[in-house]
Amino acid sequence: MRTVVDRMETHQVALYVAGLAIGAALGLAVPTVSGPAGALVEPALAALLYATFLGIPFARMGEALRDVRFLGTVLAVNFVAVPIVVLLVSRIVAHDRVLLVGVLFVLLTPCIDYVIVFSGLAGGAKDRLLAAAPLLMLAQMILLPAYLWLFVGADVVRTLDVAPFVRAFVVIIALPLVLAGATQWAAARTRWGAVLSAAVSGAMVPVMVLTLAVVVASQIAGVRSELSSLLLTVPVYVLFAVVMTPIGAVAGRFAGLDVPSRRSVVFSGVTRNSLVILPLVLALPAAYDLAPLVVVTQTLVELVVMVVFVRLIPRLIR
Incomplete structure (x- = not known):
């Protein structure tokens, strides 16, 4: 079993690409799969975060919460630097109000879920990112x-509802966190708890592959149907990731953070909260009916970027 897990971890990037490809092929070949796949996205994310949290030593969470330099750097990157970058790159779609609104919703909201996973895969400080999530x-x-x-x-502001934010935080972050803490507690006291903890931690790669596949399968058909309108947003998302990478790296170095923390700052600055804010965008008036697909397009672009970053960021920040 250990050998299988080691092999999966060695070839994890290839497996993630395969997950993206399988999800795209399934979603395009069988468009009706988008409904069932969409229903699996939230449970898959919760399972992924549970497996991630199991690898975080909760005894060190107090130390992560006291890391003011890291928390301050992450907040500054996301709520000072990001809005300036978003204002500039969004000029590409500024002529189309619907595209602009979708782009603003997704790029102005930092990710709180799978950023922890991808950052950890790249040798980042996932315990500090977890502490920063609330x-x-x-x-x-x-x-x-x-x-x-x-x-x-x-x-647009008058239509906002905070309920999806709260629900997503409870289901995707809080519940997996509590379950992971309980599993660690049991693992320290019982033989079966340790076995369960090891098994779930070993399932990280296949759960990530499943998550990537269901996210893409649930959204790819909708994006294809409006592809001509959505293509203009792709360079916005790619440019955002390209610009935010050096900004995050420089901010982490300027703050005097260690290498894992600097990697996590980059991931936090690049990764957006698309799956959490999607319900907010779906609640917009009918005039903005294309905006949810604008958000979904960012998810698809970002997943590819994250798979690349798992290998790229450790080479950029040694």
Whole structure:
């Protein structure tokens, strides 16, 4: 079993690419699969975060919470640098209000879920990112309406509902975190708890492959149907990732952070909260009916970027 796990970890990037390809092929060949696949996205994310949290020593969480330099750097990158970059790169779609609104929703909200996973795979400080997740969630709930008001006006802000934020945080972060803590507690006291903990930790790669496949399968058909309109957003998302990578790296070095923390700052600055804010965008008026697919397009682009970053960031930040 250990040999199988080691082999999966060695070839994890190839397996993630395969997951993306399988999801795309299935979603395009059988468009009706988008419904069942969409229903699996949230449970798959919760399982992925549970497996991730099992690898985080909770005894060190207090230390991570006291790392003011890391928390301050992550907040500054996401809520000072990111809005400036978003304002600039979004000019590409500024002529189309619907595309602009979708781009702003997704790029102004930092990821709180699978960023922890990808950062950990690249040797980042996943315990510190986990400690930062509640702060990032709270800050984006407060600041997103303000940024939208500044960039597009008050009419979009009036439609916002914070309930999807809260629900996503409870289901995807809080519950897996509690379950992982309970598993670690049991593992320290019983033989079966240790076996379960080892088994779930070994399932990290296949769970990630499953998550990538169901996310892509659930969304790819909708994106294809509006591809001509959505293509203009792709360079926005790619340019955002390209610009935010050196900004995050420089911010981490300027703050005097260690290598794992600097890698995590880069991942946090690049990765967006697309799956969490999608319900907010779906609740927008009918005039913005294309905006959810604008958000979904960012997810598809970002997943490819993250698979590349798992190998690239450790080489850029040694």
